[in-house]
Structures are given as structure tokens and as C-alpha cells.
Amino acid sequence: MIPFNKPPYTGNEDQYVMAAMRSHKMSGDGEFTLKCQAWFENKLSCAKALLTPSCTQALEMAAILLDVKEGDEVIMPSFTFVSTANAFVLRGAKIVFVDIRPDTMNINEELIEAAITDKTVAIVVVHYAGVSCEMDTIMDLAKRKNIFVIEDAAQGMLSYYKGRPLGSIGHMAAYSFHETKNYTSGGEGGLLIINDKQFVSRAEIIREKGTNRSQFFRGVIDKYTWVDIGSSYLPGELQAAYLYGQLGRVDEISSARNLIWKTYFEGLKDLAPAFIALPSIPESCVGNAHMFYLKLPDIKTRSDVLNRLSAAKIGAVFHYVPLHSSPAGKELGRFNGADIYTTKDSERLIRLPVWFGMTLAEVQHVIGCVRTAVTETSCTKD
Numbered sequence: 001m002i003p004f005n006k007p008p009y010t011g012n013e014d015q016y017v018m019a020a021m022r023s024h025k026m027s028g029d030g031e032f033t034l035k036c037q038a039w040f041e042n043k044l045s046c047a048k049a050l051l052t053p054s055c056t057q058a059l060e061m062a063a064i065l066l067d068v069k070e071g072d073e074v075i076m077p078s079f080t081f082v083s084t085a086n087a088f089v090l091r092g093a094k095i096v097f098v099d100i101r102p103d104t105m106n107i108n109e110e111l112i113e114a115a116i117t118d119k120t121v122a123i124v125v126v127h128y129a130g131v132s133c134e135m136d137t138i139m140d141l142a143k144r145k146n147i148f149v150i151e152d153a154a155q156g157m158l159s160y161y162k163g164r165p166l167g168s169i170g171h172m173a174a175y176s177f178h179e180t181k182n183y184t185s186g187g188e189g190g191l192l193i194i195n196d197k198q199f200v201s202r203a204e205i206i207r208e209k210g211t212n213r214s215q216f217f218r219g220v221i222d223k224y225t226w227v228d229i230g231s232s233y234l235p236g237e238l239q240a241a242y243l244y245g246q247l248g249r250v251d252e253i254s255s256a257r258n259l260i261w262k263t264y265f266e267g268l269k270d271l272a273p274a275f276i277a278l279p280s281i282p283e284s285c286v287g288n289a290h291m292f293y294l295k296l297p298d299i300k301t302r303s304d305v306l307n308r309l310s311a312a313k314i315g316a317v318f319h320y321v322p323l324h325s326s327p328a329g330k331e332l333g334r335f336n337g338a339d340i341y342t343t344k345d346s347e348r349l350i351r352l353p354v355w356f357g358m359t360l361a362e363v364q365h366v367i368g369c370v371r372t373a374v375t376e377t378s379c380t381k382d
């Protein structure tokens, strides 16, 4: 059995998790939270990095900070995880979906302008599989139209666009440290990245239940009080300590993932384009091997191949059901323009196992099973 995912674990986490347990300070914004935030602020050169309990909650904070309200419109791809949309729907926004590009499965930057109305407040880009959207075009458009760009960089930690790390380009961005991502804070976790300084002080307030407690702890004010809306968006120290252990091993984790990705690509590339389509990484981008996916000719072939891989005890999966065709998406959003690739290509896609600790023998075994499944399925077609 080769599982689809195993949470990343290096052994470097233990010492910090134990230290957090023995520190008598396990609630939010302790030593390890501040250390992780400093690591990201240094890596991303952002105005502020704030750990959150999940990427979903970092996106919710971004929506609050943008003052998104009833009747506003937010543009995003339909091929994404529900949280990308929910964070803005919770503030009363209508979601406007735009088609993707088939080469990267990212929002098609050329189709965004046609979706902008006088109600549009933001574009939320999703860097699918850790491969960047075409950010220069999108940032130029947003500037011209005076709207904000939020990067859902849940999958994009340590990927680059024209030399810039993903998450450092939009006005704000969110990372995920869920156990299925490249780096985890022990199962669940996220990060809000703020590049536009105007959002920093309010972000600290919203994250601290709407109080100015952060300023109080820094000694800026002598008592803290309720000053704004807010919620509890602080992770505990155990989460931060686990993540801190991973941050000390990013080179090891990222080179292991890259080797797995390359091995898949080399082992399958002769099947393209006759049997499968492989992911492509534009020249301006450096990926992070978050995910290895391939596309089959159609949905029928995909189910056959997935059945064969499941019989071979290989944890291959597919995602996402496009949001505009889901029950909530139909009610809360609309698709602007034609759906040429979103539905068609989402129905063709499968993801193969990629996790830290997976051996190259296991990768070769998956490659062998995929080759058999893909070629045999194609032979039995009528």
C-alpha cells in the first residue's frame, strides 16, 4: 500500500514541541510563534507574517481586512478549494468565477478584466500545485482598476515567480500548513502574509478578538480593550513549535520532494501526449514539487485508471469539483465567460502520491502501475 499522503515529519520537531510543552506558555504568540513569524518575514521581506490556525482563517482575516461587504464581487478561479470562496462569502460577497489555463490549471489572466464590474473589490489568485499565476499581468490590471489582489498561496510556500517568493507579490497572501502541504504545523495551520503596510495594525487587532492586546504586550499602551470586530485567529504554541522544527529542515524536505517530482516526470514523459498530459511550469516560475498530477483523455478513462491504481493499492486521488457547479457555488457565485477548461480539465486530472520520506523505489513502483493502467485502459477502449 502506498498512501496518497503522509504528514511531513523530520525528527527535528520533537525538541521544540517538548520545549513548548515545558515552557508554561502554550497559548498564542509565544516564543515559537514569534520565531516562525520572524523566519517568514525574513524569507518573504513582507510587512508582517502572522501565524493562524489554518489557511482558511488567514483568508477570512484577509476578507475582513479588505472590508468586503454585502454586494461586493470577488474574482477567482472555480477550480480551487472551497475556502478560497467561503472566506469572502462569509463577508457577504458574490463570487465571480473565471476560467483557467489548461497548462497550469491557474486562473487565465487574460480573462480577468472582462469579469471586473464597479462592484469588484478583489482578485483572489490560486497558485495551483505551487506553480505561480501570471502575476505581472494581474498586478498591473489590479493597479489600473484600483482593486486588491490576494494570493491563495496555500500550496505555494518556497515557489517563485520571476525570482520573487509566492505570497510576497499580492497585497496579502495565505499559506497552509495542513498535513497535506509541503510543510506542516502538526496537522493544521496557516499564515497570513501582509505586503501592504496599511493592513498591519488592524490585522493584529482582528486576530486578537478585536482587542489591541498586541500593542499592550509591546508596551505601546497601558491597558487593552475592545476596539474593532475580530475573532480568535491565534494558533497554540505546540503548532508553532512543530512548524519551527520543519523550518529548520526546509532544504531537506524541498530537495526530497523535487527529486520525487522529477522522477515521476522522467518516468512518464514518453506517454505524453499520446496517453496523458503532464504539468508544465512556465519559464518565469520555479515550482516547489507540491503536487504531481497528470491528465487523462476524459472522465471515463480517469475512473478506469483510478480503479486500477486503487486495486494496485496506490493512493491516487482527484480534486476539485469546480465550485461553480457545486450546490453552494451555484447560489453564491456566477461564472463569467465560457467554461472551456475548468470542467473539462478538472474531470481529467489525477494526483499521484508525493510525501517526504517516500522512497524512489516506491515512486518507481507507482510509475510502473500508472504506465500499465494508462496503456491497458487505452487498449480496452471501444
Ligand SMILES: *Cc1c(COP(=O)(O)O)cnc(C)c1O
Binding pocket: 054, 055, 056, 057, 080, 081, 083, 084, 126, 152, 154, 155, 175, 176, 177, 178, 188, 189, 190
Ligand atoms: C489546502 C488549501 C486551502 C486550505 O488550507 P487549510 O490550512 O486546510 O485551511 C485553501 N486553498 C487551497 C488552494 C488549498 O490547497
